[in-house]
Amino acid sequence: MQAISLFSGNRCFSCFVFSIALLATGCTGSPVPTRDLGADIDEVAATLIEQPLLHSTSIGVVYRGEAFIRHRGDMETGKPGPPTDATLYEIGSLSKTLTGTLMANAVLERRLDLDDDVRRYLQGDYPNLQYHGEPIRIRHLLSHTSGLPNMLPERANTVLADFTDQRTPRELNAIYAGYGKAEFFRDLHAVEIRQAPGKDYAYSSTGTELAAHILETVYKRDYESLLRGFVQESAAMTGLRIRPNEEEAARLAVGYHSDNPVPTTPMPLLPWGASGNVKATVPGMVEYLRFQLAGGPVVTESHRALVEFDPEFSIGYFWNIVSGDRLKGVYYAHHGGVPRSQCYIYILPKYDLGIFAITNQSGDQTAHAMEAAIDTLVKRVAAREATGQGASR
Template structure:
């Protein structure tokens, strides 16, 4: 969804904020040891987050130096007491892309594909349009959002998303994707026009992630859902990931709200492969993902490798945003996810052996910034703990 690119657009604003926060943390950390345990502080951050306008509830998962913390706050439905729980299934939106990136990193290491492969070698039929002046779209361009493909296919979905907060948006998306399958995607892919050389300019593309899933299906000769469950089940013990839900599982799907609409809205419609935004997971499953990322095995390390460096502070790996030059966080890896009734963030911060997953069951134009503030607060508190522990060690 389009809201994922907020993390890129807000990057410089965040850098200024975080430098100030880092200086404050450094000045305060040596004066006192944090009074509260970290679990309580995470709970406090969750409580503060849902005080923001329109936010109903939140769940936060943290892995910090091997310790796990999960906190839930708020009521899922307005006027109906009821916390989210460890069993609640959430739509993680475009965080799904990092899972696709992980599978592609594994495929690269297994020599199933090369980053420089022309994507057309994995397509049936002719696609003379998927190039610009002889330069083809390559797999690395899909992963780094530099392919020149549109955000969504069909193109009319982008018109709907241009006014994301309009109350009609969820229903219009449902109508577009109600009978939109893989054959429709390929038909629309034939009509795409590439207006610039691939590999240079950032242009967020969920269509590129869907094409990535097709390539993975082609080389492994398995459907994407089974590839996802198989690899992450074996490598990260993530056995509960779902692209589609059974009737029983659907009962555990988080209720969610779009924009300022007081009436709960419908789930994200199913995309042809679902790789760009259809994964559902519980918070404990996402905590397993944080552990998997922090372990930094060969596949994770490959997925975090910069494929395109846009400037000294911002790069893209295998769908991961890579941010450098942050005094407080150091180099970190992040992604935002958003669907019409849920938004979330994942942050991997190696400097503190820290992973954070935050999700809300509301999706509006201020939701991402509210979650970023919550994450910044958590990182500040952990930085204070680290500084205090280091000061104590040298006494």
């Protein structure tokens, strides 16, 4: 089962996320704390890139107010050159949590309501965006319960069914060449909703793109400028881009798809880019971790469960909310994946801990290895807490 969250049709943000068996794979490590948390992070990063096909990794951590960034490995095979703080990474579906944050802000500003029919924000008639009279509402977009397809156009879902096929990036590029907002709305007219919205989880990047359109409508600004303005003002997060300029594109991380030894192309641009086209540096993501850990009204709202699927798994404003984990406590997480990178974000209030980890390789075992590394790091922090050690560098 693939764990590429931009494309996943499965209930959980990763098919491995609840498995304690992850600790047996890759970065197992010792639970005995070290004097230096930075050294622990460095060790976890070094062990992670020993996994097959992984070239490099960057990890950003905020622990009880202290920030740590580590880069390991070489971006390109046979070419010395590790990632740096200036490297611009494709963060894939972590982009959705940013969309959720903007939505939470819009709700608090009373610009929209979670129970609004999405058709209120669309031009033209969309009689198809309902099921037996029950419309798709904004809360359904945020919780992946709208019944909308994963991707539009729907033929992209066929290509992504075999994500690791080396032809996949090329075929995605062909599908999205010239595919903009007009084409999205054309295809949205043809969608068939086969179940009552709000009941069943069905991962949908289409829903996130539609959420971005709604935000543009209520704020009367294009999505990228709205996003960049909010995160810079509220989270001190700079350098975030959806459409990088020439200088920024030169800093975009090289990446590898599956077992292809040749670097692949970036994720093609989606109509709004809200579901998987955000690019950010690791220092920028560290500021996002700080923002999430600080709480505040917008973060608190975005972490509020909109639907509970079982006692251990809920969805907030695109955030996966996991409970019942004795080690981590209740935490908020998301996976991001595009054809040449995969990443994770974890917000763990139990330890006042935030983790962002990314690699420049994307295959069917990448998420598994990264989760093992993160679990090891959380175990190190838990051991540190148990012995009363601080967050020394």
